[in-house]
Amino acid sequence: MEEYAREPCPWRIVDDCGGAFTMGTIGGGIFQAIKGFRNSPVGVNHRLRGSLTAIKTRAPQLGGSFAVWGGLFSMIDCSMVQVRGKEDPWNSITSGALTGAILAARNGPVAMVGSAAVGGILLALIEGAGILLTRFASAQFPNGPQFAEDPSQLPATQLPSSPFGDYRQYQ
Amino acid sequence: MICTFLRALQCTEKLHRSSGKRLFLPHLVLNKACLKTEPGLRWGLQERKKTVRPPCIVGVSQKTIWTQGQSPQRAKEDSSKQVSVHSSRRGEPVISTSQKVKEAGRDFTYLIVVLIGVSITGGLFYTIFKELFSSSSPNKIYGKALEKCRSHPEVLSVFGEPVKGYGEATRRGRRQHVSFIEYVKDGLKHMRVKFYIQGSEPGKQGTVHLEVKENPESGEYEFQYIFVELEPYPRRTIIIEDNRS
Numbered sequence: 001m002e003e004y005a006r007e008p009c010p011w012r013i014v015d016d017c018g019g020a021f022t023m024g025t026i027g028g029g030i031f032q033a034i035k036g037f038r039n040s041p042v043g044v045n046h047r048l049r050g051s052l053t054a055i056k057t058r059a060p061q062l063g064g065s066f067a068v069w070g071g072l073f074s075m076i077d078c079s080m081v082q083v084r085g086k087e088d089p090w091n092s093i094t095s096g097a098l099t100g101a102i103l104a105a106r107n108g109p110v111a112m113v114g115s116a117a118v119g120g121i122l123l124a125l126i127e128g129a130g131i132l133l134t135r136f137a138s139a140q141f142p143n144g145p146q147f148a149e150d151p152s153q154l155p156a157t158q159l160p161s162s163p164f165g166d167y168r169q170y171q
Numbered sequence: 172m173i174c175t176f177l178r179a180l181q182c183t184e185k186l187h188r189s190s191g192k193r194l195f196l197p198h199l200v201l202n203k204a205c206l207k208t209e210p211g212l213r214w215g216l217q218e219r220k221k222t223v224r225p226p227c228i229v230g231v232s233q234k235t236i237w238t239q240g241q242s243p244q245r246a247k248e249d250s251s252k253q254v255s256v257h258s259s260r261r262g263e264p265v266i267s268t269s270q271k272v273k274e275a276g277r278d279f280t281y282l283i284v285v286l287i288g289v290s291i292t293g294g295l296f297y298t299i300f301k302e303l304f305s306s307s308s309p310n311k312i313y314g315k316a317l318e319k320c321r322s323h324p325e326v327l328s329v330f331g332e333p334v335k336g337y338g339e340a341t342r343r344g345r346r347q348h349v350s351f352i353e354y355v356k357d358g359l360k361h362m363r364v365k366f367y368i369q370g371s372e373p374g375k376q377g378t379v380h381l382e383v384k385e386n387p388e389s390g391e392y393e394f395q396y397i398f399v400e401l402e403p404y405p406r407r408t409i410i411i412e413d414n415r416s
Binding site for chain 1: 292295296297303314334335337338341346347
C-alpha cells in the first residue's frame with residue numbers, strides 16, 4: 001500500500017514529462033556526440049568541437065520532443081483514469097494511441113490514424129513487457145502459504161487460521 | 172560529272188587494294204580534287220563494307236546496315252554492341268567458395284536475428300492479448316468484481332458514488348496491475364485476487380478480496396466470494412458475494 005495518502009495522478013504528469021525529457025536529452029546527447037564526432041574534419045580538436053556543437057543543437061530538440069510525448073501521454077492517461085474510474089492496462093494503450101494521433105494532427109487524418117496505430121502498438125508492447133517482467137520477478141519468490149482455508153473475515157464455516165494478507169506474487 | 176567518275180575509279184582501285192585487309196583508310200585522302208557535296212560518308216561506307224569484318228564470334232551474327240548517313244554510327248554501335256554482348260556472354264565472374272560460405276553465414280546470422288526479434292515481439296503481443304482479452308486473466312476478473320462492487324448499495328453508502336479501483340503501485344506510480352495468486356485445489360484451478368477501492372468519501376479506502384474457481388464444464392471462472400475490507404480501525408467487512416458451498 002502506498003505510504004503517502006495523496007494520489008499519484010496529477011503529479012505523475014510532471015514526473016513523466018521530466019523523466020522523458022531526461023531520457024531524450026541524455027540519449028540524444030550520446031547519439032549526437034558520436035554523430036558529430038564522425039562528421040567532422042580530421043583532427044581531435046575539430047572532432048570534439050563538432051560533437052559538442054551537435055550536442056548543443058540537437059540534443060535539446062530530441063529531449064523536447066520526448067518530453068512532449070511523455071507529458072501528453074501522462075495527461076491523457078490520468079484523464080482516462082478519472083473518467084473510467086479504474087486503472088487498467090487498457091488506459092495505457094489508449095493513451096498511447098491518442099498521443100500518437102494528436103502529435104500527428106498536422107499531417108491530416110490518415111497520418112493521424114497511422115500514428116495512433118504505431119503509438120498503441122508500442123504501448124501494448126511495453127505493457128506486455130511489464131507484465132512479463134513482473135511475473136518472472138514474482139515467480140522467483142517462494143510460493144506463499146497454500147491457501148486451502150478460507151479467509152478469516154468471512155463468516156467462519158472452517159477454521160480460520162491463515163491470515164489472508166500475505167501476497168507475495170502480484171502483477 | 173568528271174569528278175564522280177574520277178572518284179569511282181579511285182574507289183575501285185582502293186577496293187582492289189584493300190580487299191582482305193582490315194583497314195580503315197581515310198576516305199577523304201583521295202577526294203581532295205573534288206569539292207562536291209558528295210558525302211564522304213559514302214566513301215567510308217564503301218570502304219567499311221570491305222574492311223569491317225570482325226572475326227567471327229560464335230553465336231554472334233554480324234549485321235551490316237546499308238542506310239545513308241547513319242550507318243557509320245550504327246556500324247560503330249553494332250560493333251560496340253557486339254563487344255558488349257561478347258563480354259556479357261562470357262559469364263559473371265566466378266564467386267569463390269569461401270565467399271559463398273561467408274555470404275551464406277552472414278545471411279544466416281541476419282535470419283537468426285530477425286527470427287529472434289519476431290519471436291520476442293510475438294511473445295509480447297501474446298502476453299498482452301491474453302491479459303486483456305482472455306476471460307481467465309486476473310484483469311478481467313478484477314473488472315467484473317469492480318462492477319459488482321460498484322452496484323452494491325452498502326459499498327456505495329460507505330464509500331460514496333464514483334468508486335475507483337486500482338491495483339498495486341509500481342515504481343512510477345502506476346497502479347494498473349492487480350495482485351493475484353493461482354493455485355490448484357482438488358484438480359480445479361482457483362485464483363485469488365486483491366485490489367483496492369476508493370470512493371469520494373475522503374480517507375476511506377477498502378481492500379477487496381475475491382476468489383474464483385474454475386468451472387470444469389464451461390471453463391469459466393466463477394466467483395466463490397467477494398468481500399471488502401475497510402482499512403482503518405475498526406475493521407469492518409462488507410460481504411458482497413459468498414458462494415462457498
